[in-house]
Amino acid sequence: MERRLAMIGFGTVGQALARILLERKGELWEKEGFVAQITAISDMTKGSLYHPDGLNLTEVFLALEESGTLEAYPETSGLQRGWNSLKTIQDSNADTIVEVTFTDVETGQPAIEHCRTAFEAGKNVVTTNKGPVALAFAELSELAEKNGVYWGFEGTVMSGTPALRMPRFALAGDRIKEIRGILNGTTNYILTRMEDGVSMENALLEAQNKGYAEADPTGDLEGFDALYKMMILSEVVMGIPLKRKDVLRKGMSSVTSEDIQKAKTGGMRWRILSVIREEGGKMSASVQPVAIPEADPLAGVKGALNAVTYVCDLLGPVTLIGAGAGRMETGFSILADLIHLHHQKR
Numbered sequence: 149m150e151r152r153l154a155m156i157g158f159g160t161v162g163q164a165l166a167r168i169l170l171e172r173k174g175e176l177w178e179k180e181g182f183v184a185q186i187t188a189i190s191d192m193t194k195g196s197l198y199h200p201d202g203l204n205l206t207e208v209f210l211a212l213e214e215s216g217t218l219e220a221y222p223e224t225s226g227l228q229r230g231w232n233s234l235k236t237i238q239d240s241n242a243d244t245i246v247e248v249t250f251t252d253v254e255t256g257q258p259a260i261e262h263c264r265t266a267f268e269a270g271k272n273v274v275t276t277n278k279g280p281v282a283l284a285f286a287e288l289s290e291l292a293e294k295n296g297v298y299w300g301f302e303g304t305v306m307s308g309t310p311a312l313r314m315p316r317f318a319l320a321g322d323r324i325k326e327i328r329g330i331l332n333g334t335t336n337y338i339l340t341r342m343e344d345g346v347s348m349e350n351a352l353l354e355a356q357n358k359g360y361a362e363a364d365p366t367g368d369l370e371g372f373d374a375l376y377k378m379m380i381l382s383e384v385v386m387g388i389p390l391k392r393k394d395v396l397r398k399g400m401s402s403v404t405s406e407d408i409q410k411a412k413t414g415g416m417r418w419r420i421l422s423v424i425r426e427e428g429g430k431m432s433a434s435v436q437p438v439a440i441p442e443a444d445p446l447a448g449v450k451g452a453l454n455a456v457t458y459v460c461d462l463l464g465p466v467t468l469i470g471a472g473a474g475r476m477e478t479g480f481s482i483l484a485d486l487i488h489l490h491h492q493k494r
């Protein structure tokens with residue numbers, strides 16, 4: 149069965165998925181029997197395209213190279229332009245909506261509305277947007293189930309590293325009472341570069357150029373992004389919703405270059421640690437900068453790598469280390485969800 153996709157948002161992650169689909173088309177068909185067509189793209193500033201027979205992705209990238217928008221995409225019979233996100237979700241022939249707009253750390257909008265509209269229209273959603281999962285998991289899961297559609301969100305925690313799929317499937321049956329780790333790629337990248345003597349401002353610019361940072365990097369720097377990921381882990385993996393106000397949150401702005409150099413001289417490394425613990429059905433959680441000894445395995449987690457440890461009652465602690473952010477790394481998370489959906493439907 150050919151999957152028809154509508155991309156809502158076409159920035160770093162959306163374009164990475166399109167590249168992967170373009171470059172791996174033959175291999176995905178041969179190895180997985182998977183085939184997908186992007187029939188619609190709707191992006192705030194780049195513009196919108198819809199063709200029921202599918203868009204030519206080579207032409208999409210040529211248009212973006214020419215002007216940074218989709219304006220130069222060639223006219224063909226049946227091509228529609230200018231549809232906004234909601235019209236694209238409702239009126240395109242896509243069966244699966246790829247929601248990759250920015251994460252709003254206050255309201256989760258417009259992404260929550262995008263998911264709601266898709267589910268009500270009987271369409272699957274695959275997203276890397278943390279807002280809908282952190283703030284509306286119960287409501288949206290129920291709506292997806294009621295409409296018999298799939299909701300994939302693997303990329304919301306640690307990009308394509310299976311930080312959700314592993315505990316949900318491979319560790320099913322174990323009780324997870326504690327989760328801890330490094331859950332933000334941008335700040336881990338910045339701290340590592342500051343250890344090399346790069347200023348915080350320049351390290352942030354590098355992180356932005358590499359596609360790690362949020363559209364508003366305050367979300368990364370002040371710990372909101374990690375907080376959202378803890379809310380997702382708490383509800384999705386441990387089954388207990390966590391409120392924003394219940395998380396002790398400290399951003400990285402309190403850590404200076406001097407602190408980092410001083411710690412380095414003393415055999416320590418600064419990392420932003422996230423911890424969630426369950427005791428008697430009550431959750432406690434924190435995200436904050438901590439100086440840890442160089443010998444601690446987390447001190448060796450560098451750059452945009454992240455790590456998460458699941459403390460299981462039967463298996464003991466299990467740690468996963470992998471990409472926390474990045475273009476292809478997050479584009480891959482959507483592909484992994486699409487292949488999962490494909491296997492389910494098959």
Ligand SMILES: NC(=O)C1=CN([C@@H]2O[C@H](COP(=O)(O)OP(=O)(O)OC[C@H]3O[C@@H](n4cnc5c(N)ncnc54)[C@H](OP(=O)(O)O)[C@@H]3O)[C@@H](O)[C@H]2O)C=CC1
Binds near residue numbers: 191363
């Ligand atoms: N980059 C990464 O490594 C990771 C990102 N994520 C998440 O994935 C999502 C996408 O990230 P990324 O691609 O990096 O972000 P970008 O900012 O690069 O892309 C988001 C795109 O969505 C567009 N957009 C915003 N609002 C709308 C709307 N209402 N309708 C249509 N398009 C809209 C933006 O347009 P404009 O620029 O004009 O606002 C932009 O082109 C985010 O929610 C992020 O938190 C998750 C894991 C890793």
Ligand SMILES: N[C@@H](CC=O)C(=O)O
Binds near residue numbers: 331332334360362368
């Ligand atoms: N901005 C985020 C992107 C992935 O969630 C990060 O740096 O971790």
